[in-house]
Amino acid sequence: MRIETRLAQAGNRKDPVTGAVSVPIHHSTTFAHPALGQSTGFDYTRTLNPTRKVLEDTIADLENGVRGFAFASGMAAIACLVELFEPGDHLVASNDLYGGTYRLLEQILRRKGIETTYVDTGDLAAVEAAVQPNTKALFVETPTNPTMKITDIAGCAAIAKRRGALTIVDNTFMSPYFQRPLDLGADVVLHSGTKYLGGHNDVLCGLLAVKDEQLGEKLFFLQNSIGAVLGPQDCWLMIRGLKTLALRMEKHQENALLVAEWLSRHPQVTKVYYPGLPHHPGKHMHEKQSSGYGGMLSFEVADESMVEPILGSVKLISFAESLGGVESLITYPARQTHFDIPKEVREAYGVTDRLLRLSVGIEHYQDIIADLEQALEAARSEVSVR
Numbered sequence: 001m002r003i004e005t006r007l008a009q010a011g012n013r014k015d016p017v018t019g020a021v022s023v024p025i026h027h028s029t030t031f032a033h034p035a036l037g038q039s040t041g042f043d044y045t046r047t048l049n050p051t052r053k054v055l056e057d058t059i060a061d062l063e064n065g066v067r068g069f070a071f072a073s074g075m076a077a078i079a080c081l082v083e084l085f086e087p088g089d090h091l092v093a094s095n096d097l098y099g100g101t102y103r104l105l106e107q108i109l110r111r112k113g114i115e116t117t118y119v120d121t122g123d124l125a126a127v128e129a130a131v132q133p134n135t136k137a138l139f140v141e142t143p144t145n146p147t148m149k150i151t152d153i154a155g156c157a158a159i160a161k162r163r164g165a166l167t168i169v170d171n172t173f174m175s176p177y178f179q180r181p182l183d184l185g186a187d188v189v190l191h192s193g194t195k196y197l198g199g200h201n202d203v204l205c206g207l208l209a210v211k212d213e214q215l216g217e218k219l220f221f222l223q224n225s226i227g228a229v230l231g232p233q234d235c236w237l238m239i240r241g242l243k244t245l246a247l248r249m250e251k252h253q254e255n256a257l258l259v260a261e262w263l264s265r266h267p268q269v270t271k272v273y274y275p276g277l278p279h280h281p282g283k284h285m286h287e288k289q290s291s292g293y294g295g296m297l298s299f300e301v302a303d304e305s306m307v308e309p310i311l312g313s314v315k316l317i318s319f320a321e322s323l324g325g326v327e328s329l330i331t332y333p334a335r336q337t338h339f340d341i342p343k344e345v346r347e348a349y350g351v352t353d354r355l356l357r358l359s360v361g362i363e364h365y366q367d368i369i370a371d372l373e374q375a376l377e378a379a380r381s382e383v384s385v386r
Contacts, residue, residue: 003062003177004246010058011239014050025236026050047224051232055207055239059197062176062242063189065209067216069223070235074172074192075100076228077206079108081168081188083222085136087113092130093139094121096147096349097170099338101139107340120349121151122282128159137166140186143173143286146298146333146357147350148273150282153289157185166215172196172324177249178292182211195324196295198241199248203234248326248362252295255368256360260297262369268376270354271300295361296323298333300354301379307332307356309379316363316371323359328368331357 011023193205
């Protein structure tokens with residue numbers, strides 16, 4: 001079945017006793033044994049919960065993997081994933097990646113003896129050069145957060161395979177509706193389910209999917225041992241959100257392209273990052289491995305002094321953390337999502353103090369543009385008065 005059908009049917013007919021169309025929420029923390037040495041398949045909810053199993057099976061199916069895992073947050077998913085590695089191991093990661101991931105790699109993993117080299121993973125020669133004999137994984141975001149750089153997933157996976165390393169892809173921006181990294185050779189796909197998969201800014205979640213049963217068994221052991229699993233109520237919210245993912249992603253993308261085109265013509269905007277624009281440097285590669293451009297974009301304004309007035313002037317768009325919900329959100333990466341990255345490091349790959357990130361919602365695109373227009377004009381006026 002096509003992905004739209006699989007999404008709409010998520011959780012349906014999972015309760016053979018009642019035939020419930022909406023999967024039940026199993027709040028029970030423990031499950032009775034039929035007899036000594038026997039199990040229903042569910043013993044303790046940290047290990048496996050019926051509602052969570054539906055969500056985990058769904059993300060595995062959507063990503064064309066063999067096993068899925070649901071966690072209490074995206075960072076909990078990454079923290080569990082990196083427990084695969086040992087002191088002395090080495091990772092190669094996209095140099096323009098989410099600040100929370102960078103913080104975990106630099107401030108937690110590094111002091112455990114696991115080092116990371118950051119490169120432009122869109123440059124396969126640079127990736128190859130960064131790989132060391134002890135490299136155990138490539139950690140890729142594509143498009144990256146927030147400058148929307150594109151990485152050749154299949155190219156990176158081929159490099160990793162030759163070196164005996166894993167390829168991990170953060171697919172949060174695209175979702176499995178637009179991009180399926182496991183089909184391109186990746187070993188693990190990661191989502192902050194909080195974003196597009198949940199889609200309504202009302203649930204915190206992290207998800208992993210893998211294409212190899214042996215790797216799946218290792219992650220199941222770690223997930224159960226660490227215990228940062230997603231609760232059944234939040235699993236149900238995720239399943240409900242997934243049902244409309246196809247519809248939402250199409251609208252996000254439609255709006256984002258129109259907004260990006262408008263911003264690229266605005267005199268106070270010096271640069272727009274969106275893979276759907278003709279001048280985007282990774283557009284051709286992105287189109288080879290993805291079926292859409294998504295709803296995320298970033299843009300630079302002419303002067304840093306405009307940032308605060310813009311953030312204070314938006315009315316429809318909310319100045320808030322996060323992304324991927326039905327509501328449009330604007331974020332200032334230098335002070336928010338990427339604050340933990342040293343200024344000289346983030347500026348080297350484009351996260352300047354003039355950069356704003358926009359999660360384009362599903363409102364009418366003309367209303368989004370009108371709000372941006374009045375905010376940019378308010379900023380221009382305030383700066384000119386100064």
